[in-house]
Amino acid sequence: MAAADMTDHPAPVENPDALAAAQLAKQQVNWVQETRSIVLLILAVLAFHSFVAKPFYIPSESMMPVLLKGDRLVVSKFPYGWSYVSPSFHPLPFLKGRLFGHLPDRGDIVIVSPQNRREDYIKRVIGLPGDIVEVRAGQVILNGVAVPQKTLKPLRIPVDGNAPCPATQFPGARVTDADGREVCELPIRQEVLPNGKTYLTIDMGPSQLDWYGPVRVPENHVFLMGDNRDNSADSRAPLEENGLGGPVPWEAIGGRAEFITFSLDGDAGWNPLSWFHSLRGARAGNSLRPASVTPPK
Numbered sequence: 001m002a003a004a005d006m007t008d009h010p011a012p013v014e015n016p017d018a019l020a021a022a023q024l025a026k027q028q029v030n031w032v033q034e035t036r037s038i039v040l041l042i043l044a045v046l047a048f049h050s051f052v053a054k055p056f057y058i059p060s061e062s063m064m065p066v067l068l069k070g071d072r073l074v075v076s077k078f079p080y081g082w083s084y085v086s087p088s089f090h091p092l093p094f095l096k097g098r099l100f101g102h103l104p105d106r107g108d109i110v111i112v113s114p115q116n117r118r119e120d121y122i123k124r125v126i127g128l129p130g131d132i133v134e135v136r137a138g139q140v141i142l143n144g145v146a147v148p149q150k151t152l153k154p155l156r157i158p159v160d161g162n163a164p165c166p167a168t169q170f171p172g173a174r175v176t177d178a179d180g181r182e183v184c185e186l187p188i189r190q191e192v193l194p195n196g197k198t199y200l201t202i203d204m205g206p207s208q209l210d211w212y213g214p215v216r217v218p219e220n221h222v223f224l225m226g227d228n229r230d231n232s233a234d235s236r237a238p239l240e241e242n243g244l245g246g247p248v249p250w251e252a253i254g255g256r257a258e259f260i261t262f263s264l265d266g267d268a269g270w271n272p273l274s275w276f277h278s279l280r281g282a283r284a285g286n287s288l289r290p291a292s293v294t295p296p297k
Contacts, residue, residue, distance in 0.1 A: 046087075046088050049088045050086050050087045050088045051077055051082060051086060052076070052077055052078060053074055053076050053077055053255075053258075054075055054077065054088070055072060055073070055075075056072070056073050056074070056075045056111060056120070056122065056257070057071075057072055058070065058071040058072075058073070058122065061163075061169060061228055061231055062122075062123075062226035062228050062231060063122055063123070063226055063227050063228060063232075064157075064186070064202055064227060064228045065155055065157065065186060065188065065202060065227065066109075066200060066227055066288065067109075067122070067227075067257075067260075067288070068162060068263060068280075068283070069162040069163060070161075070162035070163075070265060070266050070280070071263045071283060072260065072261045072262050072263065073257055073259060073261060073288060074257075074258045074259055075111055075254070075255040075256065075257055075258065076255055076256050076258050077254065077255040078255075079102065079104075079255070080098065080101060080102045080103070080104055080110075080250070080253055080256065081098040081099050081100035081101035082099045082100070083095070083097070083098045083099070083101070083251040085113045085251065085252060085253070085254045086254060086255075089118075090113060090118045094115075094251065095251065096249075096251060097251065098250060098251060101250065103129070103220075103222070103250060104125045104128075104222060104250075104253065105125065105195065106125055106127075106128060106193045106194065106195050106197055107125060107195065107197025107198075107199060107290040108124070108257075108289075108290070109122060109124050109125075109256065109288050109290075110122070110124075110222075110224070110253050110254070110255065110256055110257065111253070111254045111255050112224060112248055112252050112253055112254065113252050114239065114242075114243075114244055114245070114252075115239065115244075115245065115248070115252070117242075120254060121224075121234075121244070122257060123224035123225060123226050123232070123235075123244075124199065124224065124225055124226065124227060125222050125223075125224060126140060126142075126193070126223050126224065126235075127223030127247065128217060128222060129217050129218065129219050129220060129222075130217060130219075131143055131216070131217045132214050132215070132216050132217075133212075133213055133214065133215055133216075133217060133223045134212065134213035134214035134215075135209070135210060135211060135212040135213060136210075136211065137206070137210055137211070138206075138207075140191065140225075141214070142193075142194060145194075147191050147192065147193060147194075148191065148192045149189045149190065149191055150189065150192075151187070151188070151189055152188045152189065152200070153188070154185045154187055154188060155185070155186045155200075156177065156185050156186075157183060157184045157186065158181060158182075158183055158184075158265075159181075159182040159183060159184055160265035160266055160267050161265055161266025161267040162264065162265050162266030163184060163266075165182075165183075165184035169204070169228075169230070169231050170186065170204060171204065173186055173204075186202050186204075187202065187203060187204065188200050188201070188202065189201050189202075189203055192293060193295070195295065196292045196293050196294060196295040197290040197292060198290060198291050198292070198293050199227060199290045199291070200227065201227045201228070201229050202227065202228045202229060202230070203229045203230060205230070207229075207230040209229065209230060209232070209236050210229075215246060215247065217247045218247060220249060220250045220251075221248060221249055222247060222248060222250060223246075223248075224244060224248060235247055235248065257288040258287070258288060258289070259285060259286060259287050260283050260284060260285065260286045260288065261284065261285075262280075262283070263279070263280040263283040263284065264278045264279060264280065265278050265279075265280055266278070
């Protein structure tokens, strides 16, 4: 008599079609759940971008020498509280007031939205509410007292795709150094504000923007200027010329510039190998908070 076959056999499936359908259902994507997750992720990113910090790209030369075209930096959104310009893409019309509002300090670099455009500028805070601001022959006058200026050794910035040293802005500044490199040699002045904050400016000589005011900064407004004094559409320039049209309401301030993350010289091509060489490595991590010195008496 043959030995009994003791091998285990799976139980027969009563409805193989139903089992296959169940397995297929498990493998299918739950698009409702996936869509919900993506929407939540987008909302989280927008919330961080709107209320905590956002990246910012420098598109012009108006804040040279501290900021160069091609710099990427971080702007914190919370130091001055939040206003209608805080949400990403500025979807809201002008709304008066700030939530947990604080005025900037003199010398802070801030982003600001002009009254007639949905875009961000980046400028330095010079005047606060109640200040009388005037510019005479390029000299800033605050409350009747000239802001101290000190002429420093000219600064040499390498010429590249994002710093071409155009003759229209910097006449005669493009020179060749001892190593045969083309550089932009710029006249530099150091200013010291009444609170001791100090920074560098560029002044190429007489220009239309060298004369302004005097004007009194209204309540809850600030007066902003670019460090590249002859080439900055700031509070000195009218709205019709893409300027800020005088002191700006503090609601238009979107945040404070903190530090440079990285910078590109604009010479990179389509080849990814050129991207690494386009980095201005020495600029990464540079703080954008102004230094402090003992203010002159």
